[in-house]
Amino acid sequence: MIDWSQVVTAAQQQETDRQALRNLIAARRHEAMCAGISIAGMSVATDDVSQTRFAGAAVSAMLDPDYAVRWKTGDGSFRLLSGAEIIGIASAVRAHVQACYDREADLLAALDAGEAVDPEAGWPG
Template identity: 50%
Template sequence: MKYALFDENSNLQTCLIEGVHQIPVSAVKIDQNLFLRLTQETDGIWRQVDDEIIKQPFSQVAPDYAQRIAAERYEREDSAVSVDGLSIATSRESAGLIYGAGLSAMLDPDYRCNFKTLEGFIEIGAQQILTIAKAVRAHVQACFDRELALLQAVEAGTYSDEMLKEGWPDSVPITPIPAPQ
């Protein structure tokens, strides 16, 4: 004899075989065909509804579009831009350093510093620092603006997966600088 045991939510908990398992009073007697279906068909949830055992489809889990879009934005944000022929990293750490140099440049128009681009160090002055800071900030803001547009498309029901790779600001491919020898 074969049995099915259901939990307090009427979901199949396990199948039992008399002589092999101890059979609780709450177990439901089933025939061999149903036993095979219950143990082999895993494309749904088996439930006991009234006195009938039925298979219901798994509930659909909606994709987490907000998380996917935010991850893509972060990847695009953490890239590089080209400013006056210089490749400038736009990671949060780099942007913070650039914004700090920009503040110094705003306070002192004669400010100069050695600045590390993706190609290496250069000496730049206040005006060029501000140009770089504006370009980095514009890139980062454009990434957030694209994220917002995609989230609005999700909300409006017009989003498609192809949109995730489109419409982001241009960036420069990052080529690692060789370590000093």
């Protein structure tokens, strides 16, 4: 007698494999998103906490045109940033984060269309 509770159909296995690939793509997006970027030779962190800090500093710079801040860079040194530089960096960080989400969306759309995808290829950075 067949124990049907142990039988996994090909369709069920395919869906399990697709979900695992979707999870891998999301994890790879998070990794790329948090990898950091370089702006004018300055190493800039792009993890969730750094994004929040840059967004807050950018708001301060928008409210006060004379705002400047000593920012700790990725190499541990401090650099005086003007309000315009802060806004520029915050915009670049945001663009990097969005590019990572866009890549994830493209990969998932290709996967849903039945195309082969490489979760390691094409990430911003």
